[in-house]
Amino acid sequence: SAVISQKPSRDICQRGTSLTIQCQVDSQVTMMFWYRQQPGQSLTLIATANQGSEATYESGFVIDKFPISRPNLTFSTLTVSNMSPEDSSIYLCSVDGLWVAGGTFYNEQFFGPGTRLTVL
Amino acid sequence: GENVEQHPSTLSVQEGDSAVIKCTYSDSASNYFPWYKQELGKRPQLIIDIRSNVGEKKDQRIAVTLNKTAKHFSLHITETQPEDSAVYFCASSSNTGKLIFGQGTTLQVKP
Numbered sequence: 745s746a747v748i749s750q751k752p753s754r755d756i757c758q759r760g761t762s763l764t765i766q767c768q769v770d771s772q773v774t775m776m777f778w779y780r781q782q783p784g785q786s787l788t789l790i791a792t793a794n795q796g797s798e799a800t801y802e803s804g805f806v807i808d809k810f811p812i813s814r815p816n817l818t819f820s821t822l823t824v825s826n827m828s829p830e831d832s833s834i835y836l837c838s839v840d841g842l843w844v845a846g847g848t849f850y851n852e853q854f855f856g857p858g859t860r861l862t863v864l
Numbered sequence: 865g866e867n868v869e870q871h872p873s874t875l876s877v878q879e880g881d882s883a884v885i886k887c888t889y890s891d892s893a894s895n896y897f898p899w900y901k902q903e904l905g906k907r908p909q910l911i912i913d914i915r916s917n918v919g920e921k922k923d924q925r926i927a928v929t930l931n932k933t934a935k936h937f938s939l940h941i942t943e944t945q946p947e948d949s950a951v952y953f954c955a956s957s958s959n960t961g962k963l964i965f966g967q968g969t970t971l972q973v974k975p
Contacts, residue, residue, distance in 0.1 A: 787908065792962060
């Protein structure tokens with residue numbers, strides 16, 4: 745399929761600061777999403793990253809806390825703003841509608857490796 | 865709102881036995897049902913999926929069944945091996961592409 749990378753892979757941050765997580769895909773994708781996975785828990789969708797327009801947020805998540813950018817078909821960022829210890833979690837990007845070399849199209853959702861965030 | 869219930873939360877089987885994980889969804893518009901396997905410290909990996917126009921799909925030792933009327937779908941793993949030990953997540957999605965995940969099942973396969 746494709747290579748999905750995230751930066752940073754992990755970070756330890758002080759409360760009140762912000763962290764921007766990058767997600768890069770080596771092929772064009774139709775859709776990109778951001779999820780949160782708290783320790784020992786399931787995955788919760790934060791938002792859909794829309795290319796060239798504002799992200800669509802799920803209930804309980806707001807733009808001021810989790811601003812998202814998606815400037816093109818292969819890249820997105822998620823910022824965790826004004827962090828508190830409750831934001832400690834793994835943040836994962838995912839992609840759907842994936843075009844790879846040779847014209848193959850994957851209408852399935854694949855995940856990046858995740859960013860492990862610890863807020864002190 | 866949309867919801868996916870997954871059972872059991874933990875499952876322990878002997879190597880070679882079968883394992884079954886069940887999920888129930890609430891959104892009638894759901895038409896895509898993937899299953900993910902997540903090993904400790906790793907990303908979720910898609911292992912099998914099913915769309916609403918079929919009732920069953922099989923890939924070697926794993927199979928998924930879907931009952932749209934009852935809004936149930938299940939993962940079946942036969943001839944389990946120790947390397948099948950992981951957390952398994954079911955999910956559902958409609959045409960939006962957004963995945964709603966179940967709570968996860970920790971599968972332990974004892975040698």
